[in-house]
Amino acid sequence: MLSDDAGYADFGFQGSTEFKTPNLDKLATESLKFSQAYTTAAVCGPSRAGILTGKYQQRFGFEENNVLDYMSHNGLMGENMGLPLNEKTIADHLKNQGYNTALIGKWHQGDADRFHPTKRGFDYFFGFRGGSRSYWELDEFHQSIQPQNKLEFGFEVYQENQKYLTAALANNAVEYINRQNQPFFLFLSFTAVHTPMEADPEDLKQFPKLSGKRQQLAAMTLAMDREIGKVLNAIDLKGFSDNTIVIYTNDNGGPSDTNFSNNYPLSGTKANHLEGGIRVPFLMRWPQVTDAGGNFDKPISTLDLMPTFYEIAGGNTKDLGPIDGVNLKPYITGENKQRPHQTLYWKKKIAVQFEMGIGNCFATQTAQRSYTT
Numbered sequence: 001m002l003s004d005d006a007g008y009a010d011f012g013f014q015g016s017t018e019f020k021t022p023n024l025d026k027l028a029t030e031s032l033k034f035s036q037a038y039t040t041a042a043v044c045g046p047s048r049a050g051i052l053t054g055k056y057q058q059r060f061g062f063e064e065n066n067v068l069d070y071m072s073h074n075g076l077m078g079e080n081m082g083l084p085l086n087e088k089t090i091a092d093h094l095k096n097q098g099y100n101t102a103l104i105g106k107w108h109q110g111d112a113d114r115f116h117p118t119k120r121g122f123d124y125f126f127g128f129r130g131g132s133r134s135y136w137e138l139d140e141f142h143q144s145i146q147p148q149n150k151l152e153f154g155f156e157v158y159q160e161n162q163k164y165l166t167a168a169l170a171n172n173a174v175e176y177i178n179r180q181n182q183p184f185f186l187f188l189s190f191t192a193v194h195t196p197m198e199a200d201p202e203d204l205k206q207f208p209k210l211s212g213k214r215q216q217l218a219a220m221t222l223a224m225d226r227e228i229g230k231v232l233n234a235i236d237l238k239g240f241s242d243n244t245i246v247i248y249t250n251d252n253g254g255p256s257d258t259n260f261s262n263n264y265p266l267s268g269t270k271a272n273h274l275e276g277g278i279r280v281p282f283l284m285r286w287p288q289v290t291d292a293g294g295n296f297d298k299p300i301s302t303l304d305l306m307p308t309f310y311e312i313a314g315g316n317t318k319d320l321g322p323i324d325g326v327n328l329k330p331y332i333t334g335e336n337k338q339r340p341h342q343t344l345y346w347k348k349k350i351a352v353q354f355e356m357g358i359g360n361c362f363a364t365q366t367a368q369r370s371y372t373t
Contacts, residue, residue: 039302
């Protein structure tokens with residue numbers, strides 16, 4: 001379960017006394033908490049590309065194209081931009097291991113049909129191709145001017161009738177779980193709490209001491225937490241809890257300048273490479289493997305999800321070829337006492353506009369951070 005643009009401190013299990021997240025707080029008591037979890041990028045699209053492939057997105061040119069109207073590093077524009085077709089995804093690998101695979105929610109890996117989730121290893125897709133959209137139903141006008149934001153079942157356009165998008169995604173996830181009778185991989189990719197700031201009025205009433213965007217954010221977070229509770233309950237009722245790994249994390253740091261998220265005690269926000277832009281909450285509930293309520297304090301990366309899942313599914317990570325993520329299990333269990341990563345990398349490209357008609361010049365700045373004992 002991946003949230004979008006949440007603040008590092010905007011959860012009860014992260015120390016918040018303002019926000020209400022009872023379901024995630026309960027999950028935290030059942031999970032191993034990773035106190036130094038990092039994403040590979042400080043914005044949504046590249047971050048997801050890293051999660052899906054287990055590789056630094058710079059390896060295949062998906063560096064700065066968070067907004068698919070901008071020019072990417074490899075010079076592609078518009079509909080040509082997306083996760084390169086020669087890159088295998090986590091869904092490709094797990095499907096080959098006999099898993100049903102599903103993506104529910106935000107995609108943001110290319111708008112063109114050839115980049116569609118159902119062509120990237122996912123058997124099932126309910127969501128939208130773009131990066132953000134309204135939490136309320138889109139009318140025909142907005143669907144026509146923003147076709148990448150239309151809800152889809154597979155390739156079919158979904159007739160929108162949901163009351164609130166966060167609930168619609170979770171309800172679909174519950175229905176998907178209830179239909180499963182063989183191993184499955186579900187990537188529930190929420191848009192919450194990404195802008196626009198659109199909360200259910202009933203949820204706003206739960207935060208009378210807050211105001212403005214901070215109140216909106218608290219209400220949107222509460223709605224997401226409630227829907228996560230429904231998904232967790234569905235796993236329990238189906239009898240899957242004892243052999244299902246549940247992970248909750250966030251795609252990048254909170255954009256405190258736009259949604260008033262709180263990244264305390266970290267400096268920085270989404271879109272920069274200070275801790276507040278790349279360090280995220282991370283919970284893993286893995287029955288018989290993770291310590292309930294425990295803490296893992298060595299740095300990990302969301303790159304590690306793909307090889308960890310592949311190994312669990314019966315694969316050998318050596319068969320994946322050159323990847324940057326690692327299988328976390330031996331580190332979690334203590335079989336390997338070393339840290340999963342000695343060094344993690346981030347890269348930031350800065351565009352400088354020159355005058356006198358010279359055009360754009362792109363200066364590349366690479367940020368490298370090393371961790372020592």
